[in-house]
Amino acid sequence: PPAGIFGPRRRAADVTLWTLGSINADYAYRVPRLPGPGETVAAEGLTRGLGGKGANLSVAAARAAARVVHVGAVGPDGRWAVERLMEYGVDVRHVAEVGEVTGHAVIAVAPDGENSILIWPGANAAIPEAVRDAPLAEARVGDRAVAQNETNGQAGWLATAKRMGLSTAYVAAPFDPQAVGAVLDVLDLLILNAVEAEQLEAALGRRVGDLGVRDVLVTMGAEGCRWHGAEGERSFPAPKVEVVDTTGAGDTFAGYVLAGLDRGLPMAQAIGQAQVAAALMVARRGTADAIPDLKEVQDARLAP
Numbered sequence: 001p002p003a004g005i006f007g008p009r010r011r012a013a014d015v016t017l018w019t020l021g022s023i024n025a026d027y028a029y030r031v032p033r034l035p036g037p038g039e040t041v042a043a044e045g046l047t048r049g050l051g052g053k054g055a056n057l058s059v060a061a062a063r064a065a066a067r068v069v070h071v072g073a074v075g076p077d078g079r080w081a082v083e084r085l086m087e088y089g090v091d092v093r094h095v096a097e098v099g100e101v102t103g104h105a106v107i108a109v110a111p112d113g114e115n116s117i118l119i120w121p122g123a124n125a126a127i128p129e130a131v132r133d134a135p136l137a138e139a140r141v142g143d144r145a146v147a148q149n150e151t152n153g154q155a156g157w158l159a160t161a162k163r164m165g166l167s168t169a170y171v172a173a174p175f176d177p178q179a180v181g182a183v184l185d186v187l188d189l190l191i192l193n194a195v196e197a198e199q200l201e202a203a204l205g206r207r208v209g210d211l212g213v214r215d216v217l218v219t220m221g222a223e224g225c226r227w228h229g230a231e232g233e234r235s236f237p238a239p240k241v242e243v244v245d246t247t248g249a250g251d252t253f254a255g256y257v258l259a260g261l262d263r264g265l266p267m268a269q270a271i272g273q274a275q276v277a278a279a280l281m282v283a284r285r286g287t288a289d290a291i292p293d294l295k296e297v298q299d300a301r302l303a304p
Contacts, residue, residue, distance in 0.1 A: 015262040016143045017061050018166070020071045020132060020157050021054010022124040022150035023081050023095065025104040026287045028247065034108055034116045043108075050084045051105055051287035052124065053148045053173055056248045060255025060277065062089040063293040066262045070095055071135050072151065073123040078102030088288070094135040100126045103150070113243035113282060119174070124151050132157050141165035144262055146254075147183075149174050155182040162186040171254045172196050177203035187213045189261075191254045194220045209233060215267060217257065219250055219278075225271055236271050239279040239302035248287040253278040256297070276300050 030045035050059070054072060062068045069091040074081055076097060086092050103122040109115045132153045139145070145161035147154040148171040158168050172180050172192035177200055180190070190213045192200065197208045197218045208216045209228035216228040224238040256277040260270030279302055280292040292300075 014140075014142075016067045016069055016139065017058075017258055017262055018069050018071060018135060018139055018143060018145045018161070019054055019058045019061070020127075020145070020147040020151055020154060021057055022052035022103055022121070022148070023050075023055045023070075023072050023074050023078065023085070024052030024119070024124070025049075025078070025081060025102055026051030026107055026247075027104065028107040028109055028245075028286070030285075031108045031110060034110050034114065041108075047286065049286055049289045050081050051107075051248065052103060053150050053171065053251050054124075055081070055085060056251030056288045056291065057146065057148065057171065057255040057258075058085065058090045059088045059288040060252045060291050061259040061262075062255075063291055064256045064259035064263075064273075064277070064297070065294050066255075066259035067091075068259075069093070069135060069138075071127070071132060071157075072096075073098045073100075073127040073131065074103075075099070075101040075123045078123065084288070094131065096128060096131040098123050098126050098128065107247055107287075109245050109247060109285070113246045115245070115247050117247070119150070121150065127151055127153060129153065133160065136160055136164060136166075139164060139166055142167070144169060144258060146171065146258055148172070149176055149179045154179065158183050159186050169254075169258060171251070172200070173250065175199060184211055184213060189213070189215045189217070189258075191217045191219070191250075191257070193250060194218055194223075217271070219253055221246075225253075225275060227267060227271060229267065234268070236268075236275060238275055239300075241279045241283045241302060243282045245285045246282050248291065249278045249281045251287075252281045252291050255291075273297060276302055 256274035
């Protein structure tokens with residue numbers, strides 16, 4: 001915000017990204033093909049790693065050199081996940097341990113990189129109100145708050161953040177038009193994929209560029225990204241890579257965009273950097289543990 005409205009301008013280095021987000025154990029199975037209805041397919045490999053759209057986003061932003069505080073919950077079986085977040089540079093002081101089991105995802109990944117995901121929310125849907133709200137008392141004007149649709153309490157948390165002078169963002173996944181509609185009035189940035197954008201337009205009867213949100217980013221996989229902003233619509237082609245696993249690519253993109261903005265990059269530059277990070281991500285297996293760091297992204301030479 002301009003100086004004199006909420007206080008002096010914040011330097012990019014002082015900005016904190018506050019993430020209300022899920023923390024999952026990801027069980028990823030390599031399969032020869034994604035199973036159809038009623039079909040049983042034998043897996044060819046299994047890995048367990050840190051995941052959850054919120055955790056992926058926080059790790060991506062931290063690896064992109066942002067200052068990140070994660071707000072969430074795990075069960076007694078999830079301490080390893082909190083330790084892993086901390087190893088990646090995420091502030092975990094506001095991750096609570098609750099009675100529910102830690103959230104988890106069962107992921108089937110086909111040879112072409114496409115996936116099918118089953119999620120059990122567990123502790124992610126049982127974050128106590130005090131755990132959600134108390135961290136915002138530490139936030140300062142000019143910080144950024146981001147949420148996504150794998151936790152409870154998103155709408156109220158973002159509304160509180162907006163009232164406190166934070167910039168607000170929402171990653172519309174897993175997609176629910178009602179969940180998006182509940183936060184539109186308090187958003188500065190909305191990130192969703194092309195299918196979600198079509199579904200939201202059908203549900204609301206408005207184009208995504210006419211939602212009243214200052215910036216809307218629509219990711220389109222190998223087709224790149226669209227930015228709907230104050231100057232209209234602009235498209236960005238995606239770098240070309242051999243796809244191994246698309247799991248977590250959208251979260252990586254979102255985390256890198258937010259980190260770039262927090263570090264003072266213009267939106268177009270933040271998008272370009274995020275696309276490189278997502279391209280590197282789909283060329284490797286894994287979720288949070290596979291997210292590239294900023295040096296890898298800056299050193300990458302990928303053709304559009």
